[in-house]
Amino acid sequence: MKILYLIIISTIFIYSEEYVVITNQKSTISSLTKRELKSIYLRKKRYYGGIKLIPLNLSLEDNLRKSFQSDILQMNFTQLETYWMKQHYKGHRPPYQVKSTKGAILFVKKRVGALAYIPYRYVDSSVKVIYRGGKP
Amino acid sequence: MNKIYDLIPKTLKRQLQLTLFIVGFFPYLFILIYIHNLGEEKILSDTLAMRHIELHRVKEHIEDQLLHISREAEFLASLDMMNDIIIGDIDRRITQLLIQKKRDLNMEIEILAIDSEQKIVATTAEKKSDFNYHEIIKQSNRLNQNYLFVDDNILFFSPVISTIDDKEKLGYIVIRYSLDNLNDYIVSDRGVRSIIYNPHTKLRVGDNEAKDNYLIDKNSGNYMTPKYLILYEKLDGLLSPWYLLYRIEKSVALEFLDKFIIFVWGLSILGFVVMLLMSLWISRRILHPISQLSKATQTIIETQDYTTQVDIDSLGEIKELSENFNAMIQETNRSFMILEEENRVRLVRFTQLVDIFNQIIDTNSEESCIATAVNKLKILMPQHRFDFSFEFPNKRETMMIYVKNFDMQSCDFYGVISIDSGDDIDENQDKFYHSISTMVMLQLDQIRLIDKTKEISDAKSKFISYMSHELRTPLHTILSSTQYLVGYSGLTLAQQEKIVTIESSANHLLIMINDILDIAQIEAGKRVASPAMASISEIEDIVAEVIDMLGLLAEDTDISFTNHIRDMESYFMVDKKLLKQIVINLLSNSIKFTDNGTIDIAIERSGEKLLITIKDSGIGISEENISQLFNSFTQIKSKNSRVHKGSGLGLVISQKLAHLFGSDIKLISDGEGHGTKATIEIANK
Numbered sequence: 141m142k143i144l145y146l147i148i149i150s151t152i153f154i155y156s157e158e159y160v161v162i163t164n165q166k167s168t169i170s171s172l173t174k175r176e177l178k179s180i181y182l183r184k185k186r187y188y189g190g191i192k193l194i195p196l197n198l199s200l201e202d203n204l205r206k207s208f209q210s211d212i213l214q215m216n217f218t219q220l221e222t223y224w225m226k227q228h229y230k231g232h233r234p235p236y237q238v239k240s241t242k243g244a245i246l247f248v249k250k251r252v253g254a255l256a257y258i259p260y261r262y263v264d265s266s267v268k269v270i271y272r273g274g275k276p
Numbered sequence: 277m278n279k280i281y282d283l284i285p286k287t288l289k290r291q292l293q294l295t296l297f298i299v300g301f302f303p304y305l306f307i308l309i310y311i312h313n314l315g316e317e318k319i320l321s322d323t324l325a326m327r328h329i330e331l332h333r334v335k336e337h338i339e340d341q342l343l344h345i346s347r348e349a350e351f352l353a354s355l356d357m358m359n360d361i362i363i364g365d366i367d368r369r370i371t372q373l374l375i376q377k378k379r380d381l382n383m384e385i386e387i388l389a390i391d392s393e394q395k396i397v398a399t400t401a402e403k404k405s406d407f408n409y410h411e412i413i414k415q416s417n418r419l420n421q422n423y424l425f426v427d428d429n430i431l432f433f434s435p436v437i438s439t440i441d442d443k444e445k446l447g448y449i450v451i452r453y454s455l456d457n458l459n460d461y462i463v464s465d466r467g468v469r470s471i472i473y474n475p476h477t478k479l480r481v482g483d484n485e486a487k488d489n490y491l492i493d494k495n496s497g498n499y500m501t502p503k504y505l506i507l508y509e510k511l512d513g514l515l516s517p518w519y520l521l522y523r524i525e526k527s528v529a530l531e532f533l534d535k536f537i538i539f540v541w542g543l544s545i546l547g548f549v550v551m552l553l554m555s556l557w558i559s560r561r562i563l564h565p566i567s568q569l570s571k572a573t574q575t576i577i578e579t580q581d582y583t584t585q586v587d588i589d590s591l592g593e594i595k596e597l598s599e600n601f602n603a604m605i606q607e608t609n610r611s612f613m614i615l616e617e618e619n620r621v622r623l624v625r626f627t628q629l630v631d632i633f634n635q636i637i638d639t640n641s642e643e644s645c646i647a648t649a650v651n652k653l654k655i656l657m658p659q660h661r662f663d664f665s666f667e668f669p670n671k672r673e674t675m676m677i678y679v680k681n682f683d684m685q686s687c688d689f690y691g692v693i694s695i696d697s698g699d700d701i702d703e704n705q706d707k708f709y710h711s712i713s714t715m716v717m718l719q720l721d722q723i724r725l726i727d728k729t730k731e732i733s734d735a736k737s738k739f740i741s742y743m744s745h746e747l748r749t750p751l752h753t754i755l756s757s758t759q760y761l762v763g764y765s766g767l768t769l770a771q772q773e774k775i776v777t778i779e780s781s782a783n784h785l786l787i788m789i790n791d792i793l794d795i796a797q798i799e800a801g802k803r804v805a806s807p808a809m810a811s812i813s814e815i816e817d818i819v820a821e822v823i824d825m826l827g828l829l830a831e832d833t834d835i836s837f838t839n840h841i842r843d844m845e846s847y848f849m850v851d852k853k854l855l856k857q858i859v860i861n862l863l864s865n866s867i868k869f870t871d872n873g874t875i876d877i878a879i880e881r882s883g884e885k886l887l888i889t890i891k892d893s894g895i896g897i898s899e900e901n902i903s904q905l906f907n908s909f910t911q912i913k914s915k916n917s918r919v920h921k922g923s924g925l926g927l928v929i930s931q932k933l934a935h936l937f938g939s940d941i942k943l944i945s946d947g948e949g950h951g952t953k954a955t956i957e958i959a960n961k
Contacts, residue, residue, distance in 0.1 A: 194440045236359055236440050239367035246363040251441070 158260035159204055161271035162245070164252045167191070171270045177212050180255070182223065183232050188253070195235040196244050196256040204241075208257045211273055289563045296555035301548065308544045312537060319533045324498055324507065327522055331509050334461050334470060335520045342514045345385070345453050346422065346432045352377065352387070353434035353449040361391050361398075361436055361446040370398035384454045389436070391447035413448060423514055428455040428479070430514065455481050467525030472511070474518045492519055500526070565594040569601055582609035625708075628656055632712060636719045645723060646677075649716045650693060653709075661696035669694060674706055675713040679720050682728065690720060737800035744793040751789065754782045791925040798932045805851040805936035812886075813844045815958075816879060818852060819888060822859045823877065830867045833875055833892075840880040848886050848958050851937040855956075858941070861930040862890050862954045869952070870894035886958040896952055897945040905943060906931055 161177060163169055168189040172180070179185040181195050198205040209215060215223065224234045238244045244256035248267050255270065263269055285291050352358070352374070360370050374387040378400040389398040394410040412431060416424040422433045432451040438444040455472075462482030463470040472481040475492050491499060495510040507522040527534075565588040572586040582605055588598040632652045639645040646664050653662045668689055669676075675693040680686075693716075695701065695709065758779035761767065767775065797803045816839050823837055866875050873893035880887050897905070905927050931941045938959050945952045 192441065233439070236356070238360070238363070239369055243360070243363050243367045246366050250362050253441075 157204070158272065158274045159208065159257050160260050160263055160269045161255055161257045161273070162248050162263065162267040163255040163270050164248055165266065165268050166252050167255075167268060167270075169255075169268075169270050174212055174271075174273075177271055178214070181213060181235055183227065183235065191253045194247075194251055194254040196247055196254060197235045197237040198241065198244065198257075199237060199239055204257065204259060207274065288566070289559050292559040292562060293555045296558055297551055300551040300555065304544060304547050304551070308540060311540050319536060320530070323530070323532060324505075327507050327524065328496070328498070328509070331470070331507055331520055331522050334463070335509050335511055338458060338461050338472070338511060338515065338520065339513050341457070342430070342453070345381075345383075345430075345451055346434075346514070348377065348381065349387075349422070349432040349434035349449050349451045352389075353436045356439050358389065358436040358446060358449070359438055359440055361389055362438070364391070365389065365398045368398070371400075374398055374400045383457050385457070386450075386452040388450040388452070389447060390450060392445055394447075397447065409448070409450065428481075429453060430455065458482070463522075467528030469523045471521040471523060472515070472518055473508075473521050476517055490519075490521060562594065565598060569598060572601070576605065582612055629708070629711070632656070633715050636715050639719060640723065642720055642723055645716060645719050646691070646693075649712060653693070653712065659697070663694050663696070664691055665694060666691045668692070674701065674709045675716075677713055677717055677720065679717065679724060682725070690717075733799065737796045740792050740796035741800065744789045744796065747789050748786065748793075751782055751786050755779065755786065758782060788925075791929060794929050795925055795932070798929070798936070803933070803936065805854055805933075807849045807851045807937040809847040810850045810852055810855075811844060812839070812841050812846050812848075812879065814852070815848065815850065815855070815886070815888070816844075818856050819859055819877060819879065822856060822863055826860065826863050826867060829864070830870075830875065832872045833867060833870050834873075835875045835877065837877040838879070840878060841886075846886075848960060849938065850958055854933045854937060855939075855958075858930045858933055858956060859888065859890075861926045862941070862956070865926050866890050866892040866894060866952070866954070873951070882957075884960040886960070888956040888958070889953060890955075891951065891953040893951040896948045896950040897943070898948050899945070902943055902945065 161172065168191070176185065180188075180193055181197075183195070186193055209217075209220065213220065227234070236247075238247055238256070241256075241258045241262055244258055245262060245267060248254045248256050257273070260272075260274075285294060355373070357369055357373060360367060365371055370389050374389065378385060378387055385400075387400045388396055388409075390409055391397050394413065396409075412424055412426060413433060416422065416431075416433055424431045424433075430453040432453060434449045436446040436449060438446045458472050458481045461470065462472070464482065470482060471490075473490060473492075474480070475490070478489065490506060490508065492508055496508065498505065498507040500506070503526060505522075505524045505526055507524070508519045510516070511518045511520055568588050569586055572584055576582060576584050584605065585602050586598050586605075588594060632649070635648050635652060636645055639648050650662050650664050653660070669692045673692050673694055675695065677690045677692060678687045679690045681688050693713065701709070758775055761775045762772070762779060794803075819837065823835055827835060863875070863877070870892040871894075875890065875892045878887075878889045878891075880889065927941070927943070934941050934956060940957045942955045942957060943952060944955075
């Protein structure tokens with residue numbers, strides 16, 4: 141119920157909301173460019189400083205995911221689907237998908253190589269912000 | 277051998293019934309015996325085999341289920357979503373999945389996801405159990421198997437390997453499978469119970485009450501206890517030390533067998549009855565017509581009714597038999613009819629023959645006899661022609677007629693009735709014609725004989741009449757001469773005596789001649805009676821007249837006369853003249869033969885007849901002589917009789933006269949010396 145409430149809230153403020161890309165505190169990544177982010181999320185760049193990168197996606201319906209994909213990947217849904225279809229044959233899989241922002245943050249906390257985009261207001265000190273995006 | 281022979285029924289019906297019964301029943305009996313003995317073993321083994329198949333199928337189901345569960349664990353563990361273990365299933369995605377899975381499986385199971393620190397991340401249980409998975413996993417790792425028995429649970433493990441971090445073991449998917457699930461495969465029905473049994477641990481599922489231990493010494497088998505039939509099979513795979521057992525109550529296990537035997541017995545009894553009825557029915561059906569035939573024959577014998585027909589409702593040989601029987605009866609009947617007809621014809625012919633004979637006998641002359649015979653033959657045999665001829669035929673003829681020549685004692689040819697027939701005359705006809713000709717000959721003989729006799733009688737009568745007349749004339753001359761001489765005074769006494777003798781003798785001779793003449797007249801038919809009605813008083817007058825006339829002759833004899841009839845006006849048909857003569861004759865006889873006695877004359881009635889009786893106390897007559905009295909010229913000779921005057925023709929004449937007007941004379945005597953009673957019987961009218 142709480143989750144549902146949060147989703148509704150976040151949906152209302154989606155466009156006005158700033159997002160950040162976070163990673164584990166222990167990660168050697170200090171910041172990433174839009175381009176770097178894109179290649180990580182398209183699983184072209186898989187390691188960073190010897191650490192396997194684990195990009196996390198929110199669920200497909202999530203507005204933040206939609207705006208992240210159009211902002212960073214600059215690809216629409218169909219394009220992405222086609223892309224991952226091809227990648228599937230090469231043995232690459234799309235980023236692991238978590239259900240909630242909370243899960244994403246927890247995942248980032250648990251795994252060094254993990255990175256996730258979250259609304260700015262969720263940011264706390266336990267994670268490291270490596271990118272800022274969306275409307276300022 | 278004889279005893280067996282005696283057992284065979286004697287009647288066709290029983291034989292047929294027995295044969296049908298044996299033919300129908302023996303194969304049946306063999307089947308029954310076979311089923312009863314060999315069938316039992318077969319059915320038991322069939323039952324066991326069936327149960328073994330069932331057991332095996334259940335076993336496979338159990339194994340399948342366990343395999344399925346273990347596969348499910350592996351499947352769940354392989355899911356991408358299991359990466360959420362890392363974040364402690366914060367989004368409850370795993371929990372939801374597991375719950376969904378549990379619902380799908382619909383079993384009494386618990387599915388858990390535990391992380392690498394053996395902490396339960398997600399579970400389908402309401403509250404988290406305090407299972408020490410750490411130890412369990414360690415133990416199963418040691419055993420190198422992905423499952424473990426814990427109490428009455430099987431725990432299935434499947435490690436979750438991260439799909440995002442290479443080869444990183446995130447934890448385990450655990451499915452806790454309660455052995456109670458196996459209860460779904462436990463059969464507990466009507467004495468059959470399946471048990472999942474571990475002979476090592478004595479652990480069992482589905483057998484809570486019984487604490488028996490089962491004798492299991494191989495992978496699969498069966499044995500019997502006094503109460504149960506036990507079938508078992510070793511389970512493979514996860515439950516490899518376990519066995520699946522079927523404990524079947526003997527009564528249930530052999531129920532089918534028992535029922536089958538009862539069924540077979542019932543069927544055989546039914547078959548027996550059906551066979552019996554069938555054999556009875558068939559034999560009846562076959563033999564009923566025969567007994568009908570037999571009955572019909574009996575009826576025909578009893579009633580002699582040859583029109584009887586047998587109506588038999590049957591086909592085939594019996595039908596043919598009955599038809600032949602009917603044909604035979606018809607033929608017999610026809611023959612009988614023909615015989616009867618022939619008999620009738622014969623009878624007619626016989627009657628005709630008798631008729632011819634009668635007609636022939638009735639003829640009086642030779643000519644009419646021959647004519648009658650020929651005419652009758654013509655009527656009887658219209659197809660033949662008959663002609664009579666006096667000429668001797670020049671060919672052989674059937675109806676040759678001969679007549680007897682009585683004088684020559686020989687047979688003379690008389691004539692021939694020639695038969696002109698188209699074809700030959702058969703033997704029967706020949707006999708017939710012959711008999712007629714014989715009859716004709718007899719009749720001719722008779723006619724000739726009668727004619728001859730008449731001739732002789734006539735000659736005699738003529739002779740007597742003539743002779744009497746011729747004798748009477750000289751006799752009258754003698755009498756008148758002697759009567760003259762008697763009155764003549766010139767004779768001496770001696771001469772007179774001689775003359776009287778002559779006169780007396782001549783007189784006697786005259787009486788005799790008169791009598792003879794009377795008889796001759798009567799016999800020649802010259803005396804004709806003229807009967808007329810006469811009353812009793814008239815008859816009384818006649819008798820009285822005669823008594824007056826003859827009374828003088830009865831010198832020493834008393835004559836009494838009584839009329840017993842009151843009704844003087846009764847009339848009788850008599851010839852008064854003749855009656856008077858008869859009374860004269862009879863009374864004069866009585867007077868003649870009675871000296872110093874009595875003569876009683878009476879008129880009386882006997883029924884319709886009028887009797888005039890003249891009873892004397894004279895010399896009488898012996899019985900044997902009475903019958904001779906009525907012959908001509910008979911006078912009875914007896915030792916104490918004297919010579920009586922008379923011709924001896926009195927009675928004969930009297931009777932002949934009486935006969936002329938329908939009366940009769942009867943004479944009775946109590947014997948010689950006891951008198952005689954003469955009776956004139958005058959018939960009424």
